[in-house]
Amino acid sequence: MDTLTLRRPDDWHLHLRDDDMLRLVAPQSAHFARAIVMPNLVPPVVTGAEAAAYRDRIQAAGFARPLMTLYLTEATDPADVVAAHAAGVITAVKLYPAGATTNSASGVRDFDKVRPVLTAMEEAGIPLCIHGEVTDRDIDIFDREATFIDRTLTPLRRAHPALKITLEHVTTAEAVDFVQGNDNTGATITVQHLMANRNDMLAGGMRPHFYCLPILKRDTHQARLRQVATNGDTRFFLGTDSAPHPTHAKEATCCAAGCFTAPHALSCLAHVFEEEGALDRLEGFVSLHGPAHYGLAPNEDRITLTRGAALSLPDRIEGHGQTVTLFDPGHPLHWHVT
Ligand code: DOR
Ligand code: ZN
Secondary structure (H helix, E strand, O other), X not given: OOEEEEEOOOEEEEOOOOHHHHHHHHHHHOOOOOEEEOXXXXXXXXXXXXXXXXXXXXXXXXXXXXXXXXXXXXXXXXXXXXXXXXXXXXEEEEEOEOOOOOOOOOOEOOHHHHHHHHHHHHHHOOOEEEOOOOOOOOOOHHHHHHHHHHHHHHHHHHHOOOOOEEEOOOOOHHHHHHHHHOOOEEXXXXXXXXXXXXXXXXXXXXXXXXXXXXXOOOHHHHHHHHHHHHOOOOOEEEOOOEOOOOHHHHOOOOOOOOOOOHHHHHHHHHHHHHHOOOHHHHXXXXXXXXXXXXXXXXXXXXXXXXXXXXXXXOOEEEEOOEEEEOOOOOOOOOEEEX
16 A cells, blocks of 8 residues: 545644744644644643633644643632633643643642532533643652552542543553543553654663653553554544654753654654554544544545655754754654645
């Protein structure tokens, strides 16, 4: 198979940042019709009014159809969330455990404090996107997702059975089991977690452009993710988690977490699906399962992927005074998007 025509994909987890970085990266997601945009700006996007203003800045920067989220804090007003959703300003709310990742200091420490918001969301049918990692310093970084599922997600799921949950950027077999074992639960999977494991990041030298959170796990977890991404399971769909940081912040003594995959995400995924003998299931993963989870129609227009000579990708993109290095899987990519 050398040509593949798909309904236009969406990205169900994207970081676009703000200001000059937003202006640099917004056009890089042009292959995607819609994207769930993460609210972890500094300061975070916490109210409906802030989400509307951020949406306008994103559109002005060249990405037409952002689906906005609110950053859940212990002070979030349930009425504001419900009103923003009813007005079509937001698509979902994002839960970051405090301290879990980049700009997550205002996240949730005491889950009892957000009960009223979660109950209101459950009643109004507003999806909750979850960064599923505990932040306790005594929990090994490779165990933080599995521990979160045991300690936090399982009780939360039980307390709010009708709440639609997206477990973001799943990285472990435990997370896959949880999604498959619970109703009203879907999950995004990133490009880097399908293409790489912790050996790619750490063996023979530390490669900062593979460092993201949740951190890459061992190859057996990667294999499970590749299996559920490529076998047609509708509970799993693409969320690139493309997370641009300036190159100097990645190539640093203390490297920022995030892989910048937006420009070539689809070429990377076609590569993975081809390796798995599943190119016929790529459309489900990138264009169909996500809209179904969010109760939206899939896109009507189409894109075409063509297999050809190795792509010549730039190492980095530059503009507006910013430089961002692309995620490099370490081997050539052959699928071109038109
Ligand atoms: O690697 C990551 N980078 N993981 C996240 O959850 C956040 C993101 C970012 O905003 O940089
Ligand atoms: Zn993210």
